[in-house]
Amino acid sequence: MNTTMRRHMTAEILPAGVTPLFAGQNGGAAPAATQAGADAGIQNGRNIGGVILDLQNISLSFGGVKALTDISFNVREHEIRAIIGPNGAGKSSMINVINGVYHPQKGSIVFRGKQRAAMHPAQIARQGIARTFQNIALFKGMTVLDNIMTGRNTKMKSGLLANALWWGRARNEEVEHRRKVEEVIDFLEIQHIRKTPVGRLPYGLQKRVELARALAAEPSMLLLDEPMAGMNVEEKQDMCRFILDVNDEFGTTIVLIEHDMGVVMDISDRVVVLDYGKKIGDGTPDEVMNNPEVIKAYLGTSH
Numbered sequence: 480m481n482t483t484m485r486r487h488m489t490a491e492i493l494p495a496g497v498t499p500l501f502a503g504q505n506g507g508a509a510p511a512a513t514q515a516g517a518d519a520g521i522q523n524g525r526n527i528g529g530v531i532l533d534l535q536n537i538s539l540s541f542g543g544v545k546a547l548t549d550i551s552f553n554v555r556e557h558e559i560r561a562i563i564g565p566n567g568a569g570k571s572s573m574i575n576v577i578n579g580v581y582h583p584q585k586g587s588i589v590f591r592g593k594q595r596a597a598m599h600p601a602q603i604a605r606q607g608i609a610r611t612f613q614n615i616a617l618f619k620g621m622t623v624l625d626n627i628m629t630g631r632n633t634k635m636k637s638g639l640l641a642n643a644l645w646w647g648r649a650r651n652e653e654v655e656h657r658r659k660v661e662e663v664i665d666f667l668e669i670q671h672i673r674k675t676p677v678g679r680l681p682y683g684l685q686k687r688v689e690l691a692r693a694l695a696a697e698p699s700m701l702l703l704d705e706p707m708a709g710m711n712v713e714e715k716q717d718m719c720r721f722i723l724d725v726n727d728e729f730g731t732t733i734v735l736i737e738h739d740m741g742v743v744m745d746i747s748d749r750v751v752v753l754d755y756g757k758k759i760g761d762g763t764p765d766e767v768m769n770n771p772e773v774i775k776a777y778l779g780t781s782h
């Protein structure tokens with residue numbers, strides 16, 4: 480794992496309840512790039528690229544409930560971008576806007592230089608954006624291997640008949656899909672459970688299988704909705720290591736919602752903070768940790 484230049488992590492991650500909120504939990508993490516210096520290029524030893532996703536003035540309401548109000552932020556190629564905020568702040572809504580589950584009433588979304596029209600999640604997945612869910616969304620009766628294979632759906636090209644008869648191109652495709660899936664299984668160190676039905680696995684491993692399914696789609700951008708929720712310290716350490724490895728080795732851009740501040744501050748390049756559907760902070764972990772509005776929002780909640 481090429482994380483030497485990054486925040487020193489895993490061993491220092493404390494259980495969520497133990498982590499002091501904004502009390503220097505990084506134990507002296509390397510100084511991060513400032514917002515002003517956050518242009519494309521080498522930052523803090525990290526090869527961060529230009530903006531690939533630009534959200535401008537996004538507003539989303541459900542009837543009278545304003546989930547998001549006039550939110551703007553961007554995501555740069557190869558970075559780990561966290562979205563944080565207290566319960567009900569609008570984090571999941573934001574992820575759902577990015578992957579097309581929700582269509583905002585106002586605002587614009589530009590992905591890789593192209594203004595995005597209202598699109599279905601499947602179309603967005605084909606553009607290279609994959610996600611995992613807050614509540615695990617796997618087929619519990621199916622094996623790990625079969626679940627991960629479903630992540631290849633967007634890559635399947637041959638028709639239904641050819642697939643059913645396992646003919647020519649369908650056969651070659653299947654071999655290629657299996658090869659990719661086995662690669663992901665090796666990468667996430669889940670060979671030993673490949674034939675196990677997902678429902679029989681402990682929670683932490685199910686979360687890892689969900690990550691595997693998202694990776695099987697070979698995304699250029701990965702949206703992770705609370706990947707460590709409900710995990711013990713060891714499981715969190717493993718998940719952090721895998722997220723950093725995916726980012727380092729595949730160059731995958733990662734947008735992450737996470738409640739554990741120790742994790743967020745350790746692994747993120749930049750953090751956007753929401754509260755009651757509004758943006759109250761945006762910057763490096765250090766900048767956000769020292770933002771009085773952010774501190775106030777957090778001190779006023781149970782997080």
Ligand SMILES: Nc1ncnc2c1ncn2[C@@H]1O[C@H](COP(=O)(O)OP(=O)(O)OP(=O)(O)O)[C@@H](O)[C@H]1O
Nearest residue numbers: 541544545546564565566567568569570571572573
């Ligand atoms: N489908 C929906 N219908 C109606 N209201 C919704 C819907 N989805 C979200 N909301 C509301 O929008 C607001 C933001 O919710 P959201 O789930 O995005 O917050 P969150 O920051 O992800 O919260 P949590 O940390 O608890 O998951 C809340 O008031 C929520 O009740």
